[in-house]
């Protein structure tokens with residue numbers, strides 16, 4: 514199978530195999546991804562992503578199937594003939610500034626949460642669509658990024674459920690589009706295409722000799738959580754660590770209480786009817802944007818992290834989730850300003866700055882996982898870190914220290930593995946449930962264990978953020 518995994522910082526096409534005792538993914542093609550600023554807007558290079566996807570799938574052949582997952586919330590609009598209306602806009606674009614407050618005047622946060630269970634993020638699809646105003650008049654269909662690419666591959670229009678659940682237009686209890694909510698905020702329900710389950714076949718790819726395209730858990734985080742190598746019966750939390758840290762718990766049903774709303778936790782739909790109860794922590798975006806500010810190539814990251822590991826722990830920390838870290842820009846300057854605002858001396862030099870980012874991220878991991886446990890009345894005995902952040906030893910070690918429980922790091926390519934596992938099942942492999950899929954991940958993938966050391970005072974560091 515070809516697993517196409519499009520992250521906000523890179524896209525990759527992996528050739529994957531799954532069977533009894535076997536699970537592997539091998540990188541066939543990797544390409545950079547990110548925002549393209551043109552005029553006043555920040556876009557994705559959607560045609561470039563489609564071209565790379567097609568080329569990667571061709572390189573991965575011969576194949577039994579292909580599946581696409583990507584970052585959530587963003588979309589393309591089609592007219593009634595199926596043509597793309599405008600280039601998809603990046604969720605870090607400023608077009609939704611002020612929109613959530615306007616929507617709140619029509620539908621309260623409590624009501625929105627009751628229906629959708631989603632955390633308030635300024636870039637939720639609902640807010641992006643509202644920001645389009647009367648441009649929506651020309652649109653017949655809204656397709657999220659993987660659904661758009663699937664449409665171009667197969668001609669079939671639909672919305673895969675795990676990603677639909679990130680739009681804030683999906684009824685988390687009824688598992689349908691929240692059409693009356695959409696109408697109330699001015700989004701025509703005709704834009705919302707028929708829903709499809711992860712694991713269903715989208716159709717044959719016309720340009721790929723009829724290769725079956727499978728709707729995987731098309732939200733990358735849904736696919737990544739499938740491949741969390743949790744052992745049966747353990748009380749685990751997960752962090753899908755990449756551009757974002759998606760940190761939380763897997764639940765059988767949504768948690769929609771006032772405390773969860775106040776703590777801004779989300780209830781996204783997972784594969785096999787599970788709920789991802791988590792919060793978006795700002796993630797390694799702040800580090801990659803810092804490197805960009807310094808014109809420092811990615812290849813220098815391991816060296817910088819090694820230097821940061823030698824710098825003193827918790828010398829300065831910031832609230833990494835503060836809104837000023839969301840848009841692209843000069844992160845070192847924003848970090849220095851945040852330190853000054855909380856009476857701390859800003860980090861001096863690159864190693865100290867990287868240390869500050871990693872410590873601040875670990876602190877946010879701790880805060881988020883502790884809150885998830887309290888909100889659900891569950892214990893957390895181990896934290897799984899999957900995704901690119903599993904390669905960051907300092908982050909894994911600091912997260913274990915901060916959370917006070919062991920961290921199990923890996924697999925790095927969890928999203929691609931989850932993508933392959935769901936495809937394999939759709940194509941007839943005997944993988945009856947998530948437990949069977951995770952058993953295969955445990956059996957076949959490398960996982961590294963980090964014990965908490967108990968050295969640093971994380972409570973004191975947290976207190977500094979509010980001083």
Ligand code: ADP
Nearest residue numbers: 520521522523755756797801900901902904905
């Ligand atoms: P996304 O899917 O959001 O694009 P990834 O899961 O690919 O993100 O993770 C990308 C991040 O992984 C990078 O921003 C970087 O911080 C981290 N990373 C990648 N390679 C390494 C490495 N060799 N050492 C440490 N961290 C790494």
Ligand code: LRH
Nearest residue numbers: 583584585586733734757
């Ligand atoms: C991670 C992710 C996350 C979303 C964000 C927009 O790649 O899908 O789950 O909140 O991108």
